[in-house]
Amino acid sequence: MATDLNPEHRERILLEILTDCLDDWIPVDRVIGYAEEAVEEYGGQPPAVFRALLGTLLERALVTVGDIGDSGYEPWDGTASEVLERTVNACEELGWDPRLAGPWVASTPEGDRLAEAHASS
Template sequence: MNEQRIRHELLEEGLDDWLPVDRLVGLAGELSEQSGEAHRDLTGRLLAQLVGGGLLRVGDLGETGFEAWPGDADAVVRKVLEALDAVAWEPAGGVCWLANTPVGDREVSGTGR
Protein backbone atom coordinates (compact mmCIF):
# COMPACT_ATOMS: atom_id res chain seq x y z
CA MET A 1 0.00 0.00 0.00
CA ASN A 2 1.28 3.46 -0.87
CA GLU A 3 -0.17 6.96 -1.10
CA GLN A 4 -0.96 6.64 -4.80
CA ARG A 5 -2.83 3.38 -4.18
CA ILE A 6 -4.87 4.97 -1.37
CA ARG A 7 -5.76 7.89 -3.63
CA HIS A 8 -6.82 5.55 -6.44
CA GLU A 9 -8.78 3.26 -4.12
CA LEU A 10 -10.73 6.13 -2.56
CA LEU A 11 -11.56 7.69 -5.91
CA GLU A 12 -12.53 4.33 -7.38
CA GLU A 13 -14.87 3.57 -4.48
CA GLY A 14 -16.19 7.13 -4.74
CA LEU A 15 -17.44 6.48 -8.27
CA ASP A 16 -20.30 4.47 -6.78
CA ASP A 17 -21.13 6.26 -3.54
CA TRP A 18 -20.06 8.74 -0.90
CA LEU A 19 -17.47 7.41 1.54
CA PRO A 20 -17.25 7.95 5.28
CA VAL A 21 -13.93 9.50 6.25
CA ASP A 22 -13.40 6.24 8.17
CA ARG A 23 -12.23 4.70 4.90
CA LEU A 24 -9.39 7.22 4.53
CA VAL A 25 -8.52 6.89 8.22
CA GLY A 26 -8.26 3.11 7.88
CA LEU A 27 -6.17 3.12 4.73
CA ALA A 28 -3.85 5.82 6.09
CA GLY A 29 -3.51 3.80 9.30
CA GLU A 30 -2.31 0.77 7.34
CA LEU A 31 0.27 2.86 5.51
CA SER A 32 1.44 4.70 8.63
CA GLU A 33 2.15 1.34 10.29
CA GLN A 34 4.36 0.41 7.33
CA SER A 35 6.09 3.75 6.97
CA GLY A 36 6.35 4.84 10.59
CA GLU A 37 4.85 8.25 9.74
CA ALA A 38 2.38 9.65 12.23
CA HIS A 39 -1.16 8.61 11.32
CA ARG A 40 -2.55 12.13 11.75
CA ASP A 41 0.13 13.67 9.54
CA LEU A 42 -0.34 11.11 6.78
CA THR A 43 -4.13 11.41 6.85
CA GLY A 44 -3.90 15.19 6.74
CA ARG A 45 -1.47 15.16 3.83
CA LEU A 46 -3.57 12.71 1.81
CA LEU A 47 -6.74 14.66 2.49
CA ALA A 48 -5.04 17.93 1.57
CA GLN A 49 -3.86 16.43 -1.74
CA LEU A 50 -7.32 15.09 -2.60
CA VAL A 51 -9.32 18.14 -1.52
CA GLY A 52 -6.72 20.70 -2.61
CA GLY A 53 -6.39 18.95 -5.97
CA GLY A 54 -10.11 19.26 -6.56
CA LEU A 55 -10.63 15.48 -6.54
CA LEU A 56 -12.76 15.10 -3.41
CA ARG A 57 -15.15 17.24 -1.41
CA VAL A 58 -15.80 16.86 2.31
CA GLY A 59 -19.24 17.25 3.80
CA ASP A 60 -22.21 15.83 5.64
CA LEU A 61 -25.21 13.83 4.57
CA GLY A 62 -28.26 16.02 4.91
CA GLU A 63 -31.77 16.45 3.63
CA THR A 64 -30.52 17.26 0.14
CA GLY A 65 -27.98 14.43 0.03
CA PHE A 66 -24.29 15.26 0.16
CA GLU A 67 -23.78 18.79 1.51
CA ALA A 68 -20.20 20.01 1.05
CA TRP A 69 -18.53 21.94 3.84
CA PRO A 70 -17.74 25.56 2.97
CA GLY A 71 -14.22 26.91 3.03
CA ASP A 72 -10.96 26.50 1.22
CA ALA A 73 -9.06 23.21 1.22
CA ASP A 74 -6.83 24.15 4.16
CA ALA A 75 -9.79 25.11 6.35
CA VAL A 76 -11.71 21.96 5.45
CA VAL A 77 -8.74 19.68 6.14
CA ARG A 78 -8.14 21.42 9.46
CA LYS A 79 -11.82 20.94 10.38
CA VAL A 80 -11.66 17.21 9.54
CA LEU A 81 -8.50 16.68 11.60
CA GLU A 82 -9.99 18.54 14.56
CA ALA A 83 -13.17 16.46 14.31
CA LEU A 84 -11.12 13.26 14.20
CA ASP A 85 -9.11 14.40 17.22
CA ALA A 86 -12.40 14.99 19.07
CA VAL A 87 -13.43 11.34 18.55
CA ALA A 88 -9.96 9.93 19.30
CA TRP A 89 -9.56 8.90 15.67
CA GLU A 90 -12.47 6.46 15.83
CA PRO A 91 -15.01 8.23 13.60
CA ALA A 92 -17.54 5.35 13.37
CA GLY A 93 -19.26 7.04 10.42
CA GLY A 94 -19.99 10.18 12.40
CA VAL A 95 -17.37 12.74 11.45
CA CYS A 96 -17.85 13.51 7.75
CA TRP A 97 -18.21 12.06 4.28
CA LEU A 98 -16.11 12.24 1.12
CA ALA A 99 -17.54 12.71 -2.36
CA ASN A 100 -15.72 12.60 -5.66
CA THR A 101 -15.78 15.70 -7.78
CA PRO A 102 -16.21 15.36 -11.55
CA VAL A 103 -12.43 15.82 -11.80
CA GLY A 104 -11.89 12.95 -9.36
CA ASP A 105 -14.28 10.75 -11.34
CA ARG A 106 -12.43 11.50 -14.57
CA GLU A 107 -9.04 10.87 -13.02
CA VAL A 108 -9.93 7.43 -11.72
CA SER A 109 -11.88 6.42 -14.82
CA GLY A 110 -8.93 7.31 -17.04
CA THR A 111 -10.66 9.99 -19.08
CA GLY A 112 -8.24 12.72 -18.02
CA ARG A 113 -9.05 16.18 -16.74
Protein backbone atom coordinates in the same frame (compact mmCIF):
# COMPACT_ATOMS: atom_id res chain seq x y z
CA MET B 1 3.10 17.83 5.58
CA ALA B 2 5.89 15.51 6.60
CA THR B 3 5.17 11.82 6.15
CA ASP B 4 7.20 8.79 5.24
CA LEU B 5 5.20 8.30 2.03
CA ASN B 6 7.15 8.74 -1.14
CA PRO B 7 5.27 10.29 -4.07
CA GLU B 8 4.69 6.95 -5.80
CA HIS B 9 3.13 5.38 -2.70
CA ARG B 10 1.04 8.50 -2.04
CA GLU B 11 -0.32 8.55 -5.60
CA ARG B 12 -1.25 4.86 -5.43
CA ILE B 13 -3.17 5.39 -2.19
CA LEU B 14 -4.87 8.52 -3.56
CA LEU B 15 -6.11 6.51 -6.54
CA GLU B 16 -7.40 3.79 -4.20
CA ILE B 17 -9.36 6.39 -2.23
CA LEU B 18 -10.77 7.91 -5.42
CA THR B 19 -11.76 4.47 -6.70
CA ASP B 20 -13.50 3.82 -3.39
CA CYS B 21 -15.47 7.06 -3.91
CA LEU B 22 -16.67 6.10 -7.39
CA ASP B 23 -19.85 4.34 -6.29
CA ASP B 24 -20.91 6.61 -3.45
CA TRP B 25 -19.75 8.96 -0.73
CA ILE B 26 -17.47 7.34 1.80
CA PRO B 27 -17.22 8.02 5.53
CA VAL B 28 -14.04 9.72 6.64
CA ASP B 29 -13.39 6.49 8.56
CA ARG B 30 -12.29 4.94 5.27
CA VAL B 31 -9.67 7.64 4.67
CA ILE B 32 -8.42 7.12 8.22
CA GLY B 33 -8.20 3.41 7.40
CA TYR B 34 -6.13 4.12 4.28
CA ALA B 35 -3.81 6.29 6.39
CA GLU B 36 -3.45 3.55 9.02
CA GLU B 37 -2.66 0.95 6.34
CA ALA B 38 -0.07 3.28 4.82
CA VAL B 39 1.57 3.74 8.22
CA GLU B 40 1.76 -0.03 8.70
CA GLU B 41 3.33 -0.45 5.28
CA TYR B 42 5.51 2.66 4.95
CA GLY B 43 5.82 4.21 8.42
CA GLY B 44 4.83 7.61 9.75
CA GLN B 45 2.11 8.76 12.10
CA PRO B 46 -1.56 8.20 11.18
CA PRO B 47 -2.72 11.81 11.71
CA ALA B 48 0.13 13.17 9.56
CA VAL B 49 -0.49 10.63 6.81
CA PHE B 50 -4.24 11.33 6.95
CA ARG B 51 -3.53 15.06 6.60
CA ALA B 52 -1.19 14.44 3.67
CA LEU B 53 -3.64 12.20 1.83
CA LEU B 54 -6.82 14.19 2.37
CA GLY B 55 -4.98 17.50 2.00
CA THR B 56 -3.64 16.46 -1.40
CA LEU B 57 -7.07 15.33 -2.58
CA LEU B 58 -8.64 18.60 -1.45
CA GLU B 59 -5.88 20.79 -2.88
CA ARG B 60 -6.23 19.07 -6.25
CA ALA B 61 -10.03 19.48 -6.07
CA LEU B 62 -10.50 15.71 -6.44
CA VAL B 63 -12.81 15.36 -3.42
CA THR B 64 -15.06 17.39 -1.19
CA VAL B 65 -15.83 16.79 2.47
CA GLY B 66 -19.20 17.37 4.06
CA ASP B 67 -22.10 16.04 6.06
CA ILE B 68 -25.12 13.92 5.28
CA GLY B 69 -28.09 16.20 5.76
CA ASP B 70 -31.75 16.45 4.85
CA SER B 71 -30.90 16.94 1.18
CA GLY B 72 -28.27 14.18 1.05
CA TYR B 73 -24.59 14.95 0.82
CA GLU B 74 -23.85 18.58 1.73
CA PRO B 75 -20.24 19.61 1.00
CA TRP B 76 -18.60 22.08 3.33
CA ASP B 77 -17.65 25.54 2.12
CA GLY B 78 -14.12 26.85 2.48
CA THR B 79 -10.65 26.52 1.07
CA ALA B 80 -8.89 23.18 0.93
CA SER B 81 -6.90 24.02 4.07
CA GLU B 82 -10.02 25.20 5.95
CA VAL B 83 -11.92 22.03 5.06
CA LEU B 84 -8.91 19.90 6.00
CA GLU B 85 -8.64 21.57 9.41
CA ARG B 86 -12.37 21.19 10.02
CA THR B 87 -12.13 17.51 9.10
CA VAL B 88 -9.10 16.91 11.33
CA ASN B 89 -10.83 18.71 14.21
CA ALA B 90 -13.91 16.52 13.76
CA CYS B 91 -11.76 13.38 13.75
CA GLU B 92 -9.85 14.51 16.84
CA GLU B 93 -13.12 15.22 18.68
CA LEU B 94 -14.20 11.65 17.89
CA GLY B 95 -10.87 10.16 19.01
CA TRP B 96 -9.92 9.28 15.40
CA ASP B 97 -12.64 6.63 15.48
CA PRO B 98 -15.71 8.30 13.94
CA ARG B 99 -17.69 5.10 13.26
CA LEU B 100 -19.85 6.86 10.66
CA ALA B 101 -20.43 9.84 13.00
CA GLY B 102 -17.85 12.03 11.26
CA PRO B 103 -17.73 13.83 7.95
CA TRP B 104 -18.16 12.17 4.58
CA VAL B 105 -15.97 12.35 1.47
CA ALA B 106 -17.22 12.56 -2.11
CA SER B 107 -15.22 12.64 -5.30
CA THR B 108 -15.56 15.50 -7.74
CA PRO B 109 -16.04 14.94 -11.49
CA GLU B 110 -12.26 15.24 -11.90
CA GLY B 111 -11.72 12.70 -9.11
CA ASP B 112 -14.17 10.34 -10.82
CA ARG B 113 -12.37 10.79 -14.14
CA LEU B 114 -9.01 9.86 -12.60
CA ALA B 115 -10.48 6.87 -10.75
CA GLU B 116 -12.24 5.58 -13.87
CA ALA B 117 -9.05 5.95 -15.92
CA HIS B 118 -7.13 4.06 -13.23
CA ALA B 119 -9.76 1.34 -12.98
CA SER B 120 -9.70 0.72 -16.73
CA SER B 121 -5.89 0.59 -16.98
